[in-house]
Amino acid sequence: MTDRAESLPAQRREGAVPRRLDKRLDRGRLAAAIAPYLQVAPLTLTFAIFLLIPIATIIVVSFWDYDSIRVIPDFMMLNYEELLTSSVTWQIYLNTLKYAVLTWALTLGIGFTVAYFVAFHVRSLTWQITLFMICTIPFWTSNIIRMISWIPFLGRNGLLNSTLLAMGVIDQPLEFLLFSDFSVVLAFVHLYVLFMVVPIFNSMMRIDRALVEAAVDAGATGWQVLTNVIIPLSKPGIAIGSIFVVTLVMGDFITVRLMSGGQSASVGLMMANQISLLQYPAAAANAVVLLFVVLMMVALMLRIVDIRKEL
Amino acid sequence: MAGPADIELAAVTKMYGPVTAVDAIDLRIPAGTYCCLLGPSGCGKTSTLRMIAGHESVSDGDILLGNTHINDLPPARRGTAMMFQSYALFPHLTCVDNVAFSLKLKGVAKPERRAKAMELLNLVQMDKYAERLPAQLSGGQQQRVALARALITNPSALLLDEPLSALDPFLRVKMREELKRLQRELGISFIHVTHGQEEALALADLVVVMNNGKIAQAGTPREVFNQPRDAFVARFIGGHNVLAPRDGTGGRQVAVRTDRIRILPDGSSGGTNTFTGTVRLVEYQGPMVHLRLSAPGVEEFAITITEHAFFAAPHDVGDTVTATWAAEDMHPLAA
Numbered sequence: 001m002t003d004r005a006e007s008l009p010a011q012r013r014e015g016a017v018p019r020r021l022d023k024r025l026d027r028g029r030l031a032a033a034i035a036p037y038l039q040v041a042p043l044t045l046t047f048a049i050f051l052l053i054p055i056a057t058i059i060v061v062s063f064w065d066y067d068s069i070r071v072i073p074d075f076m077m078l079n080y081e082e083l084l085t086s087s088v089t090w091q092i093y094l095n096t097l098k099y100a101v102l103t104w105a106l107t108l109g110i111g112f113t114v115a116y117f118v119a120f121h122v123r124s125l126t127w128q129i130t131l132f133m134i135c136t137i138p139f140w141t142s143n144i145i146r147m148i149s150w151i152p153f154l155g156r157n158g159l160l161n162s163t164l165l166a167m168g169v170i171d172q173p174l175e176f177l178l179f180s181d182f183s184v185v186l187a188f189v190h191l192y193v194l195f196m197v198v199p200i201f202n203s204m205m206r207i208d209r210a211l212v213e214a215a216v217d218a219g220a221t222g223w224q225v226l227t228n229v230i231i232p233l234s235k236p237g238i239a240i241g242s243i244f245v246v247t248l249v250m251g252d253f254i255t256v257r258l259m260s261g262g263q264s265a266s267v268g269l270m271m272a273n274q275i276s277l278l279q280y281p282a283a284a285a286n287a288v289v290l291l292f293v294v295l296m297m298v299a300l301m302l303r304i305v306d307i308r309k310e311l
Numbered sequence: 312m313a314g315p316a317d318i319e320l321a322a323v324t325k326m327y328g329p330v331t332a333v334d335a336i337d338l339r340i341p342a343g344t345y346c347c348l349l350g351p352s353g354c355g356k357t358s359t360l361r362m363i364a365g366h367e368s369v370s371d372g373d374i375l376l377g378n379t380h381i382n383d384l385p386p387a388r389r390g391t392a393m394m395f396q397s398y399a400l401f402p403h404l405t406c407v408d409n410v411a412f413s414l415k416l417k418g419v420a421k422p423e424r425r426a427k428a429m430e431l432l433n434l435v436q437m438d439k440y441a442e443r444l445p446a447q448l449s450g451g452q453q454q455r456v457a458l459a460r461a462l463i464t465n466p467s468a469l470l471l472d473e474p475l476s477a478l479d480p481f482l483r484v485k486m487r488e489e490l491k492r493l494q495r496e497l498g499i500s501f502i503h504v505t506h507g508q509e510e511a512l513a514l515a516d517l518v519v520v521m522n523n524g525k526i527a528q529a530g531t532p533r534e535v536f537n538q539p540r541d542a543f544v545a546r547f548i549g550g551h552n553v554l555a556p557r558d559g560t561g562g563r564q565v566a567v568r569t570d571r572i573r574i575l576p577d578g579s580s581g582g583t584n585t586f587t588g589t590v591r592l593v594e595y596q597g598p599m600v601h602l603r604l605s606a607p608g609v610e611e612f613a614i615t616i617t618e619h620a621f622f623a624a625p626h627d628v629g630d631t632v633t634a635t636w637a638a639e640d641m642h643p644l645a646a
Contacts, residue, residue, distance in 0.1 A: 210399035213366050218413035218464065219387030228416070232403045 055291075062284035071280050079285035089270075089286075093293070096266040099181075099256070100249040103188040107245050108238065110189065111196025115237075116230070119204035120212075132201075135194055147187050147258050154178040154186075179261030187259045192248055196241035203237025204230065239305035243298055250294050315342035315499045316377030316390065316467040318363065323372035325358045325524075332358045334524035335372065340502065340517060342467075345494050347511035348504045350521035351547065356504045357472060359521070363502065364393040364470045376467060387413070392466035396473045398457040400445035406432060407441040410459045431459040434493070451482045458493070468500040475510060487513055508548050512536060520544050539566055541645045552612055553644070557583075563643045569615040570599070571640040575633045576624060584641070586612055587633045590626050604632065 065074040083089050114135070122128050138146055153159045154177040161173040176182050207230065215225045253268030267290050274283035318340040325333035333355040340346045348356040361367035363374055365386035374381050381389045400409050407428045408415075414424035432438045435455040445453055454474065461469055474490070475483045491514055494501045505511055511518050512532040519529040520543075527547075528540040539545035542553045545566040552569060556562045575585070588604030595601075600621040604612040614634055626632055 208397065208399060210395045210397055211401060214393075214395055214399035214401075214460075215412070217364065217366070217386045217393045218460070219385075219416050221416075224416050228412070229401060 058284045058287050061281055062288050064281040064284075066279055066281045069278065071278075079281050080289070082282070083285050083289060092265045092267055092270050095264060096250060096268075099184060099188060099266065100246050102181075102185045103192065103249045104242060104245050106185065106189045107193045107196040108242065110193050111200055111241060112234070112238070114193075114197050115201035115204055115234075116226075119201055119207075120230075135197060138190065139194065143191060144254065144258070146191065147255060150183065150187060150190075150259070151178060154183055179259070179263055181260070181264065183259040184256055184264060187255050188249055188252070191255065192245045195244035195248065199240035199244070200234055200237040203234045207233045235305045236307050239301050239307050242301055246297055246301075247294055250290065250297070314467065317342050317375075318468055318500060318502070319373075319375040320359070320363075321373045321375070323359070323362060323374060324370045325355070325362060325367065326370040331524055333362070336521075336524075336526050338519060338526060338529060340468075340500055342500060343498045344500050344516045345491065345514055346500060346502045346517040346519060347515035348502065348519050348521060349506070349508060349511040349547075350527075351506060354521040355524040356506075356521045360393075360470050360472055360502060360504045363468075364391055365389050366393070387464070390467040391470055392461035392464050392468075393470045394454075394457050394461045394472065394474055396476065398445075398453045398477075400453055400457055400460070402445055405442050405444055406437060406448070406456045409445065409456055410463055412460060413464050428459070428463060431463050432456070434462070435459045435489075450478055451486060454478070454486060455489075458490075462493075462497070466499065468502060469494075471501060471503045473504055473506070475505070475507075483510075490514065512548075520547060522547070537568075538642060539644065542566070545642075545644060550615070554586075554641075557641075561643065563645070565641040565643050567636050567640055567642070569601075569613040572614045572616075572634050572636045573620075574602075574614065574616065574624065574626070575635050577632075579633075582635065584638060585633050585635045587631065588612055590628050590630045590632060593626065593628060602626065602632075604634065 061071065062079055063075045063077070065072040065076060065078070118128055118131050122131060151158070155161070156173045156175065156178070158178070160177060161170075164170045165173065211229055211233075212225055215229050220228060251268050253266060253272045256264055256266040256269050257272075267286065271283045271286050271290075274280075274286065318338075320336055320338040322335045322337060323333060324331065324335050336355075336359065348359060350356045358367060362369050365381070365384065369382050376390050379390070381391075386393070401412065404412065407425055410431055411419075411424040411428035414427060419427075429438055429441060432441055435458050437452060437455045437459065440448060440452060440456075445456065448456065454477075471490075475486055478486060487510060490501065490503070503511075503514060512535075515532055517529065518532050518535045520527045520535060522543050528535055528544045530538075535544065536548055536550065539548055539551060542564055545551040545553050550569050551566040552572070554565050554567060556564055586604065586606070586609075588606035588609065590602055591605050592603040593600065594603075595618075598618055599615050600618055602614040602616070602621075604614065606612070612634070
């Protein structure tokens with residue numbers, strides 16, 4: 001600065017233009033320097049407000065203390081100790097994992113079959129779009145309504161039981177249909193199967209049809225085409241669908257509450273209960289552990305499949 | 312299936328609904344022939360190839376390979392192998408696994424099938440790239456791998472669907488030589504679909520020109536070029552002027568090769584076989600110079616003369632010139 005102040009008279013003598021030009025150049029250089037930061041700012045802010053700050057808050061609160069009416073800022077490990085040393089926690093985590101694995105296996109089986117059918121056996125684009133629209137019909141109503149509508153169907157005196165009784169197939173109502181693991185997994189599959197269909201379908205539509213012909217030309221049977229060409233090339237879609245389904249099921253509480261009739265628990269339900277008892281720090285600690293578990297599962301899936309090809 | 316074998320098509324027809332793509336064609340391709348199916352797009356050449364390969368059902372007629380009737384056999388049991396236009400390499404497999412694919416399906420043990428695949432990669436000079444994925448190869452390299460993959464089944468005939476169309480011109484000429492060399496070495500038939508007449512003339516022992524689902528002409532490149540059967544063949548194969556019927560041609564159109572035409576010196580008059588027109592285009596092509604004339608009622612008349620002859624008496628666009636040719640260079644065409 002002092003340098004410039006000293007040279008000012010000299011510049012004025014030579015005329016004002018060079019100085020103004022100099023300033024403009026400076027401003028241009030400054031703009032060029034901050035432009036990239038401005039460009040990334042919107043996304044950074046969005047992530048910060050909707051992802052980083054909430055997670056940071058949860059992590060901070062998970063170390064706080066609480067009593068029956070308030071939370072007390074603190075730094076203690078007690079919430080985690082209580083959580084991880086309780087056998088109830090482990091049972092609930094295992095139960096949630098069981099739901100996740102069952103739902104994953106079933107949605108994968110159904111989703112792959114549906115996607116395969118629509119992608120490879122439906123020839124016209126019009127029909128592909130039509131069938132896809134049909135798949136999305138359940139999504140025209142809310143989750144809760146879709147779940148509740150199972151109840152009159154599966155109940156002890158529900159449609160299914162009364163039909164089977166009237167047909168003489170059974171002589172006692174089937175008890176396992178509702179408020180059981182069966183109904184929970186059924187609802188999960190119903191809710192989330194489309195999350196599996198869409199990415200797998202997307203992967204399959206990218207498979208060059210000439211590859212199938214080339215495999216047949218090399219002597220592949222239908223089954224060999226499936227196992228040697230279609231499944232390997234659908235892997236990224238399978239991975240994305242699996243991530244959707246697993247993370248959704250791991251975090252769910254309302255499906256388990258409604259469809260098990262309160263007889264089963266999941267991690268999400270456990271957190272919901274803690275929150276309703278105003279035990280926010282305990283729920284936060286639970287959330288951090290769940291986040292860790294789910295991230296580990298996602299990391300495992302990404303290790304098995306290179307998802308980058310798809311993105 | 313081992314060893315070369317003749318391929319015979321008898322009244323082979325392909326219908327797509329009411330549309331006839333291939334119309335009762337008869338063709339005999341002797342064992343060990345390099346055969347080019349040549350024609351504009353939509354002429355039925357690819358449908359014909361795909362029917363021979365077994366990727367398209369035959370609506371009517373018979374296809375024989377050697378003494379076997381192969382109409383209803385699945386592709387892999389026909390003794391043919393196909394090389395696809397886009398090469399269709401499996402993107403998730405390395406080169407060597409791509410080549411070994413058909414052996415894997417047959418349950419050949421891994422070391423054995425990889426050894427055999429390496430042998431074929433060697434044949435197409437791709438052994439150095441054995442462990443690469445197709446995405447890491449150039450177009451020409453992918454094509455070599457595709458070739459190796461097709462040949463590993465020991466086919467009696469290799470079917471190639473526009474194999475050179477995705478390559479740049481330099482590579483195309485290089486791969487052309489390579490294909491011809493391989494075909495000679497292996498002694499099997501290659502059936503090669505193309506829309507490039509230059510490619511067909513350079514490669515083929517048997518050129519089959521197709522038009523509207525029918526064979527317009529089948530013969531050696533020299534026959535097809537020197538004695539085009541009709542105006543379509545003469546125009547498609549190039550290097551010809553198709554002229555209206557004249558005296559002594561029995562009312563038939565005639566074809567005259569553009570390189571058999573001379574330009575008369577100014578002021579001199581030729582005989583009966585002359586054409587006078589205005590120069591519309593002069594194209595320098597190195598050894599030859601290409602001129603296009605037009606006259607009222609005739610849109611196009613092409614002349615190809617040597618560079619030497621052209622520059623001895625150069626002409627410019629807009630000049631009026633008279634061209635002449637010998638009577639024996641007129642080739643009458645079928646109606």
